[in-house]
Amino acid sequence: MYKYDNYDQAMVDARVEEFRDQTRRRxxxxxxxxxxxxxxxxxxxxLQLHAYMxxxxxxxxxxxxxxxxxxxxxxRRYDRGxxxxxxxxxxxxxxxxxxxxxxxxxxxxxxxMHAIQTSGESxxxxxxxxxxxxxxxxICDSRPWAEVIRQMTTFMPEFSYLPRKFKIALIASQEDRAxxxxxxxxxxxxxxxxxxxxxxxxxxxxxxxxxxxxxxVADFVPPTQILSYLEAVLRVWNRNARxxxxxxxxxxxxxxxxxxxxxxxxxxxxxxxxxxLDHDFPQAEFDRVAAYFAPPAWETGLSDEIDRSDxxxxxxxxxxxxxxxxxxxxxxxxxxxxxxxxxxxISAEQxxxxxxxxxKYSFGExxxxxxxxxxxxxxxxxxxxxxxxxxxxxxxxxxxxxLVTDIIxxxxxxxxSLANARSIPVAQKIAERFAxxxxxxxxxxxxxxxxxxxxxxxxxxAGHIGILGVDRKGTENYQLLLxxxxxxxxxxxxxxxxxxxxxxxxxALERAVEHYRTVREPGERFLDTYRRVGMDGFKxxxxx
Amino acid sequence: MGNLIRLRDxxxxxxxxxxxxxxxxxxxxSAVRIEAGDDVRQLLPVLDRVRLVEVDxxxxxxGRGFSTASILxxAGYKGExxxxxxxxxxxxxxxxxxxxxxxxxxxxxxxAVMESSLARYAEVYQSAADGRLPxxxxxxxxx
Amino acid sequence: MKILTGNDLxxxxxVWWDGREWSLHVEDAVDAGDDADRILATETAACRVNxxxxxxxxxxxxxxxxxxxxxxxxxxLGPTVxxxxxxxxxxxxxxxxxx
Numbered sequence: 001m002y003k004y005d006n007y008d009q010a011m012v013d014a015r016v017e018e019f020r021d022q023t024r025r026r027x028x029x030x031x032x033x034x035x036x037x038x039x040x041x042x043x044x045x046x047l048q049l050h051a052y053m054x055x056x057x058x059x060x061x062x063x064x065x066x067x068x069x070x071x072x073x074x075x076r077r078y079d080r081g082x083x084x085x086x087x088x089x090x091x092x093x094x095x096x097x098x099x100x101x102x103x104x105x106x107x108x109x110x111x112x113m114h115a116i117q118t119s120g121e122s123x124x125x126x127x128x129x130x131x132x133x134x135x136x137x138x139i140c141d142s143r144p145w146a147e148v149i150r151q152m153t154t155f156m157p158e159f160s161y162l163p164r165k166f167k168i169a170l171i172a173s174q175e176d177r178a179x180x181x182x183x184x185x186x187x188x189x190x191x192x193x194x195x196x197x198x199x200x201x202x203x204x205x206x207x208x209x210x211x212x213x214x215x216x217v218a219d220f221v222p223p224t225q226i227l228s229y230l231e232a233v234l235r236v237w238n239r240n241a242r243x244x245x246x247x248x249x250x251x252x253x254x255x256x257x258x259x260x261x262x263x264x265x266x267x268x269x270x271x272x273x274x275x276x277l278d279h280d281f282p283q284a285e286f287d288r289v290a291a292y293f294a295p296p297a298w299e300t301g302l303s304d305e306i307d308r309s310d311x312x313x314x315x316x317x318x319x320x321x322x323x324x325x326x327x328x329x330x331x332x333x334x335x336x337x338x339x340x341x342x343x344x345x346i347s348a349e350q351x352x353x354x355x356x357x358x359x360k361y362s363f364g365e366x367x368x369x370x371x372x373x374x375x376x377x378x379x380x381x382x383x384x385x386x387x388x389x390x391x392x393x394x395x396x397x398x399x400x401x402x403l404v405t406d407i408i409x410x411x412x413x414x415x416x417s418l419a420n421a422r423s424i425p426v427a428q429k430i431a432e433r434f435a436x437x438x439x440x441x442x443x444x445x446x447x448x449x450x451x452x453x454x455x456x457x458x459x460x461x462a463g464h465i466g467i468l469g470v471d472r473k474g475t476e477n478y479q480l481l482l483x484x485x486x487x488x489x490x491x492x493x494x495x496x497x498x499x500x501x502x503x504x505x506x507x508a509l510e511r512a513v514e515h516y517r518t519v520r521e522p523g524e525r526f527l528d529t530y531r532r533v534g535m536d537g538f539k540x541x542x543x544x
Numbered sequence: 545m546g547n548l549i550r551l552r553d554x555x556x557x558x559x560x561x562x563x564x565x566x567x568x569x570x571x572x573x574s575a576v577r578i579e580a581g582d583d584v585r586q587l588l589p590v591l592d593r594v595r596l597v598e599v600d601x602x603x604x605x606x607g608r609g610f611s612t613a614s615i616l617x618x619a620g621y622k623g624e625x626x627x628x629x630x631x632x633x634x635x636x637x638x639x640x641x642x643x644x645x646x647x648x649x650x651x652x653x654x655x656a657v658m659e660s661s662l663a664r665y666a667e668v669y670q671s672a673a674d675g676r677l678p679x680x681x682x683x684x685x686x687x
Numbered sequence: 688m689k690i691l692t693g694n695d696l697x698x699x700x701x702v703w704w705d706g707r708e709w710s711l712h713v714e715d716a717v718d719a720g721d722d723a724d725r726i727l728a729t730e731t732a733a734c735r736v737n738x739x740x741x742x743x744x745x746x747x748x749x750x751x752x753x754x755x756x757x758x759x760x761x762x763x764l765g766p767t768v769x770x771x772x773x774x775x776x777x778x779x780x781x782x783x784x785x786x
Binding site: 005007008010011014017018021022025030035038039121151152154155156157158159160161162163227235238239243273277278279281282284285288 | 603
């Protein structure tokens with residue numbers, strides 16, 4: 001993975017001192033909250049329901065054991081002994097003190113971590129495939145590009161005060177594991193007939209109260225022009241977006257209002273102009289960064305066999321282990337969704353264990369996924385049984401990847417001041433209802449996503465089954481949605497009908513699932529059945 | 545005028561800035577005011593008449609002015625670009641990179657804070673109107 | 688009744704106006720009535736509270752203020768899914784006060 005050089009380190013160190021000074025000025029009363037708020041948001045610090053919440057960046061979801069140990073240490077010394085992995089591959093702490101935040105950021109900087117631009121109207125963390133560099137199906141490792149884009153979008157002066165947040169995603173495979181179409185700007189790395197690499201670009205996607213899928217805006221941007229292209233997109237948006245209504249300022253609204261053709265026309269014109277300014281970095285810089293992502297020293301001559309004689313281990317392999325590009329290796333998914341637990345939460349002790357396991361079994365490397373789970377990307381197949389035994393002993397051995405109990409849930413009203421309803425208890429009750437491993441396997445791939453409010457941080461628009469928490473006359477109420485997807489078959493989930501209370505939503509979901517079982521064809525996922533038979537049968541099954 | 549900070553050696557324009565529409569109508573004005581929603585590219589054909597461009601920030605969070613200044617410098621404009629309105633000291637470093645060389649905030653800026661703010665980052669990741677060499681160029685500079 | 692809440696500027700802790708200063712405990716909250724805006728303005732300017740606002744509350748069974756909306760009750764006590772992290776980790780009845 002990437003290692004900072006003196007320049008990168010100087011940037012994060014200067015940023016810490018800048019924030020230290022801004023915090024001092026706020027505490028001494030020289031800055032109002034209104035003036036300080038964008039500054040602290042640009043360093044990931046929200047004022048949340050219970051305290052200040054800090055979102056630490058995990059660039060494109062890649063980090064290592066040294067960094068994980070520091071995250072555990074931060075959890076113990078600055079927070080309450082745990083962290084929360086988010087739907088954008090970052091980690092959050094919920095109980096941070098403002099007066100300690102500069103020291104916390106200084107400590108993160110010692111392990112090449114930061115919280116730069118993780119909130120506010122910033123260019124946020126670039127999301128990428130959690131299997132990048134290991135996946136059997138990628139055409140190349142997308143992360144060198146993600147790293148270059150990360151650097152280029154850090155402290156962009158022209159785009160320091162954007163209309164809204166801006167989220168970028170990158171993939172290099174046909175299967176979309178980064179939910180491209182739901183981002184403001186996304187790149188699918190492709191090769192043309194001549195074998196040259198290029199960027200198929202999408203723009204104008206987003207969730208929130210107006211979910212919109214991104215449209216394709218370019219077929220083949222040459223990679224070393226991506227900075228100019230991105231600047232063109234950002235400039236068109238920065239100049240033309242509304243600034244009077246926070247709900248209408250995301251780029252998806254502008255693309256929708258201009259129309260795809262006009263948006264593309266403006267971007268192309270701006271792109272042609274910006275190309276004349278020589279802002280792009282040379283191939284040599286890309287090559288320099290790419291060298292850090294050379295594959296680890298995989299052993300050869302390893303066995304491809306996995307001993308499945310232990311049935312519990314076999315279940316875990318079936319759901320958690322994914323094909324690796326190197327013979328004898330596997331990608332191991334670590335579930336942070338124990339049945340009855342809090343989705344995405346991990347204790348400091350568990351973090352330390354995962355760091356040790358990464359060192360023992362995965363060349364020290366770890367990934368965070370947008371489904372709030374973790375990955376050890378380079379595990380020898382022969383090590384899988386030992387790895388599983390250690391994960392299992394620590395409560396990290398749930399075998400439920402993409403199954404009904406692998407629920408994505410935002411923190412909801414238990415943690416978030418924007419929420420209308422609690423999401424975590426709903427996730428817990430659903431997982432407990434469907435806990436039986438045989439039942440989970442029978443249902444197969446079923447992605448449930450829960451948001452506690454219309455801001456959709458739980459990605460409910462992209463759930464095979466989505467749940468949206470609303471406030472109904474001062475009480476919590478839940479709407480059921482069906483048919484969404486964040487993969488390459490992206491689609492919006494649709495609301496089924498009137499909402500339910502907490503007990504009711506779990507029962508309603510179960511009725512929807514049972515209807516699926518009644519009408520499914522062999523091998524059909526829930527999503528496929530819904531798309532084939534439509535809403536009516538489900539609606540009748542749910543409401544009677 | 546009370547809170548004006550200029551980082552230029554030449555004398556300040558002594559006439560008030562007129563609106564973009566007025567400027568395009570007249571031939572004797574040399575100072576123009578660009579509101580946040582104006583399209584500064586309308587000014588590009590007549591840049592040689594301009595000594596001072598005021599770029600307004602109605603609310604400090606409204607970042608359109610950064611693009612306005614960048615576009616002017618990209619077009620070769622060498623006159624004064626002055627940020628007016630809700631200009632906070634924590635924005636000044638970004639403004640400078642985009643080509644602003646004067647600031648007239650509604651509320652006075654502490655010069656000490658501004659100085660340390662401008663000196664905070666020894667390096668920059670990207671090229672911008674200020675012409676500072678970005679990190680990638682330094683990494684690959686010919687020895 | 689109208690009670691005032693906000694966060695401590697330095698620590699971020701949820702605080703409640705008790706008539707003279709900001710307490711960590713909602714039980715200490717007093718009815719600010721028509722003075723709400725004036726108190727908030729003064730306290731904010733003095734940096735003694737951050738992001739302060741007024742909320743509706745009604746006296747609970749013990750006569751102390753109970754915020755009208757569940758969000759504020761969760762704010763007052765702590766996350767319902769982590770009783771160990773709330774202000775009353777040892778009190779099994781605390782959760783029912785929230786919900």
